[in-house]
Amino acid sequence: QVKLQQSGAELVKPGASVKLSCKTSGYTFSTSYMSWFKQIPGQSIEWIGMIYAGDGGTGYNQKFKGKATLTVDTSSSTAYMDLSSLTTEDSAVYFCARWELWYFDFWGPGTMVTVSS
Amino acid sequence: DVVLTQTPSTLSATIGQSVSISCRSSQSLLDSAGNTYLYWYLQRPGQSPQLLIYLVSNLGSGVPNRFSGSGSGTDFTLKISGVEAEDLGVYYCMQATHAPLTFGSGTKLEIK
Numbered sequence: 001q002v003k004l005q006q007s008g009a010e011l012v013k014p015g016a017s018v019k020l021s022c023k024t025s026g027y028t029f030s031t032s033y034m035s036w037f038k039q040i041p042g043q044s045i046e047w048i049g050m051i052y053a054g055d056g057g058t059g060y061n062q063k064f065k066g067k068a069t070l071t072v073d074t075s076s077s078t079a080y081m082d083l084s085s086l087t088t089e090d091s092a093v094y095f096c097a098r099w100e101l102w103y104f105d106f107w108g109p110g111t112m113v114t115v116s117s
Numbered sequence: 118d119v120v121l122t123q124t125p126s127t128l129s130a131t132i133g134q135s136v137s138i139s140c141r142s143s144q145s146l147l148d149s150a151g152n153t154y155l156y157w158y159l160q161r162p163g164q165s166p167q168l169l170i171y172l173v174s175n176l177g178s179g180v181p182n183r184f185s186g187s188g189s190g191t192d193f194t195l196k197i198s199g200v201e202a203e204d205l206g207v208y209y210c211m212q213a214t215h216a217p218l219t220f221g222s223g224t225k226l227e228i229k
Contacts, residue, residue, distance in 0.1 A: 035218075045166065045209060047218035061217035095165050102172060103156060107165035 002026040004096055004108035011114045016086055020111050022079040022096035029053050029077035033099035036070060036081045039110075040092045050099065051079065086115045119144050121210050123221035130200045131229045138224045140210035142191040147214070154213035157186055157195045160223075161206040169208075170195060202228055 007021040022034065036048040049060035051070040058070050067090070069082040079096055094111050097104040120143040130136050138157075146153045155173045158166035168177035170186035173193060183198045197204060205228050210221040 044222050045211075045220045047220075059216070063217070097165075102154075102175075103168055103177070104166075105168055105178070107167070110165055 002098070002106045004098065004106055006094075006096060006108040006111045009112040009114070011116065012086055013117055014087055014115055016115075017082060017084045018086065018113060020081045020083070020094055020113070022081075022108050024077045024079070024098070027098075029072075030074045034070075034072070034079040035097050035099055035104065036068065036079075037095045037097065038064075038092045039095065045095075048081070048094075053079070083113070086113075088115050091115045118217055119146075119212055119215045119219050121212060121219055121221035123208075123210060123224050125224060126222065127225045127227065129227045129229050130197075132200060132202060134200050135196065135198045136200060136226070137197075138195045138208055138210075140188075140193040140195070140221050142193070142212060144215060145190045146193075146212050147190060152214075153189065155186075155188070155193050156211045156213070157184075158209045158211060159204070159206050160209065164206075166209065197226075200226070200228065204228075 003025045005023045010018050012018050030053050032053050035050040038046045047061050048064045048068050049070050051058045053072045071080045091114050097107040122141045124139045146155050153173050157170040159169055160166045169180050169184050174186045185196045187194050205226055207223040207225050209223050
């Protein structure tokens with residue numbers, strides 16, 4: 001069955017970078033699309049961007065250009081998101097989700113990122 | 118960016134009651150190919166969102182048929198016909214017609 005496993009919670013200092021992972025199983029990763037989302041606890045959800053695993057092609061929400069970089073490793077069926085120059089405003093839960101034909105059908109459990117000195 | 122306005126922000130319902138949530142878009146969500154990329158997701162406490170409805174009115178896999186979606190253009194509705202205890206959580210509408218994808222602010226369903 002389809003599974004998306006996300007990396008564990010991160011505590012990082014302001015100005016630092018962090019790389020989050022989303023390891024998949026149960027489907028053909030190399031021909032799939034993956035999106036990433038940000039959710040500050042108690043708030044709504046923001047779409048960060050999407051990557052096509054087949055060729056690494058990406059599309060970003062303008063708001064997150066320069067902040068987030070999406071990559072994939074097809075050999076391990078894993079999607080990654082780099083977040084750079086972190087500030088307290090980047091403290092949030094980050095989700096990955098598979099886009100299948102018409103919708104996001106499977107979501108990872110989320111990774112909590114806390115930016116604090 | 119497309120703004121999705123959800124009402125109400127909070128809903129309190131008894132078991133078996135039918136409720137509706139509205140989602141209004143700042144722009145038409147009908148694309149040039151005739152598709153309307155409007156979705157409904159439920160996020161239970163401490164969990165990731167799960168798909169309920171896609172393309173306005175199509176039930177997601179495994180979703181109970183007490184959930185239904187309707188609407189067109191800029192006005193959309195999610196209806197729950199007979200709330201059950203497991204339905205508590207926050208409901209979000211999401212649009213994927215216009216980049217960037219955007220979500221509504223959410224409707225929290227509480228069980229009385």
